[in-house]
Amino acid sequence: MSAVIDTLLLTEVFVTLFVIMDPIGTIPIFLSLTSGRSAATARKYAWQAVAVSFLVIAIFAFFGQQILGYLDISLPALQCAGGLLLLLVALELLTDQEKEPTASVGSNVALVPLGTPLLAGPGAIVATMVFSRQVHSGPEFLAVGLGVVAVHVCLWAAMRFSLPILRLIREGGVLLVTRISGLLLSAIAVQLVADAVRAFIAGEG
Template sequence: MSTALFVQTLVTLLVIFDPLAAIPVFLTLTRHEDAAGRRRIARVSVLVAAGIVTVFAILGNRLLDTLGISLQALQVAGGALLALIALDLLKADCARDRAKAESGAVAYVPLGTPLLAGPGAIAATMLYMEKADGVPALLAVGLAMVAALLLTWLTLRFSSLIGRVLKDNGLNLVTRVMGLLAAAMAVQLVAGALQHWVLWGVA
């Protein structure tokens, strides 16, 4: 298994999912639920996100071929989306934090999507599946997806406890650190695509 690809995919997905930044949103949208209700919503929202990213992980490459989109074009698009996410995180003013919902369907929208499985997560999943060459690499990406979703579920599952421990200042600090990582990854994605185009020419 490609350890480097596993770590890269895991960190990227965790930065995009950003479960710690989702804690205030999760607690707000589930404020009328009891502990059992919050656990159920956390489970369903992560399952929804898992379903969405899995579909694009399986069918994404075929979709790229059908539309005639190159891996490098996807890298630039993913980098741009990641850069927007990074700006929101660094400002600690995520668009996701402005999501409003009052119905019992919050596990699907906005938590499952677009809070977790938004355009950034979909683009990143397709990108790493496209980059995976061989069974070990595919296994690394798959396990990273599972690990990222599991950590996201655990964060939401224990969001009340984590929120009390970190408090607002702690959550803001972690959010900004994740934003810095997201910005660096965005630059790396775009730089990789540009390097390929310079060396091999634009197809």
Template sequence: MIELFISALVTFFVVIDPPGCAPIYASLTTGASAQARRSMAIRAVVVAAVILLVFALFGEKLLGALGISLDSFRIAGGIMLFLIALEMVFEKRTQRREERAKEVQASPEHEDVSVFPMAIPMLAGPGSIASVMLMMARSKGLEETLVVLGAMGVILVLSLFCLLAAGPLMRAVGPKVETVVTRLLGVILAALAAQFVIDGLKANFG
């Protein structure tokens, strides 16, 4: 149980990347009142939680309806997570997020950033959706399912804290420390992604 919780916690932390979302949120909400920033942060996390919960509970049935086996999804999800890991190691992910944030800032119709781009795709993007489905697939029984959901909940609460404390957090951490941590987490995610692919291949061809 503890191993599953730690594995799920690390996976969700790396993929959702709460500290990495903080500077983007800070830049997107520049000029907004403290109350507006707080309400948008809460709304973003709630929307992301609902999306991830839906895929956690019904994702496997959706795959079955489409005729996709869970092992095939493990392989595809593992490859997707590996690509995200490469972007983290080579600092491409942060660059892409910053470009997306600039696009949103340049569009006056996007005043409320809680749903887009914060909830989707920064918190509940393809990587986190794939991760929650893969982790749920590995869990057996109600207890393990609750452990995975609990780990996801912890990371979402941490994400909320990071968004609420985005300004002070960025001044405290600094860009250099953030870069080092991002690359280190990218290496860990690459190993987890490789394990997902190996599990899928073993199930298909073992």
């Protein structure tokens, strides 16, 4: 272990959260949710979504067990709720409903569903809470913190540079991406709910 930072833990945190939060996989969903909005608005949504995700992850890293315990909420319940919310978003993408009045009202998709539960979802929250339990010294705290920050930088870069893709594929491509994103999101949502149900059956809820 280094005297300054635990590089092994840093690598483990980064790789685990990178796989769970999937910066590359967020690109088509980000394009779908920001289609029809200006480039400046999309750029703003990119950093806002990352900021919201980082805030949620940080809060649960420090106070996750206390929050869930105080509210008497189990991790499977949190996972099931996130899955159901993502399922609603997926149905909107598949049926075009999200492009109707919500855009004119000025809904900020950076908060929900991008920031949470898509980026800071149950999987990322649980993983961060597990890693936070391993922090017993300064180098370990720095490793977990830098790992979380590095993953969020990757998330921002993926969404920020998805804008040239949007200009390239145009409206027809956006429609195709929207449908694919809705299908992928629905699969993710069903998997989250299924995992939560298995946890309940196993007596973990």
